[in-house]
Amino acid sequence: MTAEQDERAFRALTQKVSAARGLRCEAYKEKCLRRRLAVRMRARGVHTFEAYSRLLDEDTSEYDRLLDALTINVTKFWRNAATWQALTDPYLRELWRARRGGVRAWSAGCASGEEPYTVAVALAEVARALGEEAVFATAEARIDATDVDRESLERTAAAQFPDSAFAEMPADLARRYFTAVAPRRPLPVLQRLVRVRRHDLTREPPPEPPYDLIVCRNVVIYFDRPMQERLFSAFADALVPGGILLLGKVETLFGPARERLTLEDPRERIYRRPA
Ligand SMILES: C[S@@+](CC[C@H](N)C(=O)[O-])C[C@H]1O[C@@H](n2cnc3c(N)ncnc32)[C@H](O)[C@@H]1O
Structure with missing residues (x-):
């Protein structure tokens, strides 16, 4: 041939x-x-x-x-621990304060749910550090968890995780926010924040903008360059002024969105839409 x-x-x-x-x-x-x-x-x-x-x-x-x-579905809670540490303080902390708890986040390409629940834990930790656990319990925060893969979405909705999913998460966080015995479940106070829906990043606009935080990690790496550029611009449009975009460790923003978002933390791939 x-x-x-x-x-x-x-x-x-x-x-x-x-x-x-x-x-x-x-x-x-x-x-x-x-x-x-x-x-x-x-x-x-x-x-x-x-x-x-x-x-x-x-x-x-x-x-x-x-x-x-x-659709490669590899994921973990607190994947790349240093990234989540950097995101939590100062970025999430600032968003939490600005929104009085009502942070709107999107985990795009959420696989089996470890990523949106990592965002939920990070928000809970911000609240705890500020002594605002009671605010967290009733806050109007929301995390849209989306993926194109039906099985991943079913697993995200079921929210039952094997011990192996916690390999990168500090043990005290796992203990604080999940049931003790496998399959481990997030506490209801976290579950109420996560909304699961099917969404294809290559065909659909962002589900419910505007967002304070968009997390899209280890997904665009599979897309060709024009698709990545289009997506980055869509993310820039979907963020509120001051909003944060978090990409994967080996992913880099380029194209027109590069002019619209500032690189806040080059190592952890944290970008911000200027206020
Ligand atoms: C390697 S996983 C990354 C999971 C998570 N974001 C993380 O970093 O741990 C890639 C995910 O992207 C999803 N994905 C692939 N193509 C997609 C598309 N067109 N729209 C939405 N999600 C997609 C896959 O189904 C898979 O769950």
């Missing part, structure tokens, strides 16, 4: 997957797509894109397995 034929077969296949499952495959990096397709093709013992395309027709459950492979 020539490189041209391979490219044509690859395009035809990704278009078919996009049309069948409403996921914009074109927005993902081609290398990433090819690697994930190769994983599924190996698993099913087929060697060409055409053969895999036929297999999808014969066994539509393979679409689910392919989408699972495409």
Whole structure:
């Protein structure tokens, strides 16, 4: 097969997957797509894109397995501990004060829920440090937890976590905010803040702007450059003046949004929309 034929077969296949499952495959990096397709093709013992395309027709459950492979769902509570420390004080503390507790946050690409619950814990810790636990219990804070992957959303909504999810979280925080025995559950005071919904970052505008805090970590890394640029601009639009954007450790803001958001902490990838 020539490189041209391979490219044509690859395009035809990704278009078919996009049309069948409403996921914009074109927005993902081609290398990433090819690697994930190769994983599924190996698993099913087929060697060409055409053969895999036929297999999808014969066994539509393979679409689910392919989408699972495409949406990599690795996550942890308090992932990159130093980042959450830096975010909590001073940034979350300032937002908490400015909003009198009513902080509106969005965890975009939340996987199985560890990230939105990390935001909830960080907010609870800010309140505790200020002696405002009672305010926290009734605060109108909200954390929108969104993902494109249905299974991830079900797990976020179920909010039952294995011990392994806590590997990076300081033990005292895990003890303070979660039940003791696995599967461990966040306390109701945290659960009431998290709202779970399906949302595709490649196709939909931000769910309920404006936000004081947008956390989008280890997601845009899978998207191609034009998609990343569009998303960064959408995040800048969706933030209130003074609002914070947190990206993943290896993700960097670029494009027009770079002019609109200031880099507050280069190491931890914390950006702010000027007030
Ligand atoms: C590696 S996980 C990151 C989880 C979490 N943000 C963290 O850093 O621990 C990537 C997540 O992005 C989600 N994702 C991939 N494509 C997406 C899209 N188009 N829209 C929304 N979420 C998407 C995946 O389903 C997956 O849950």
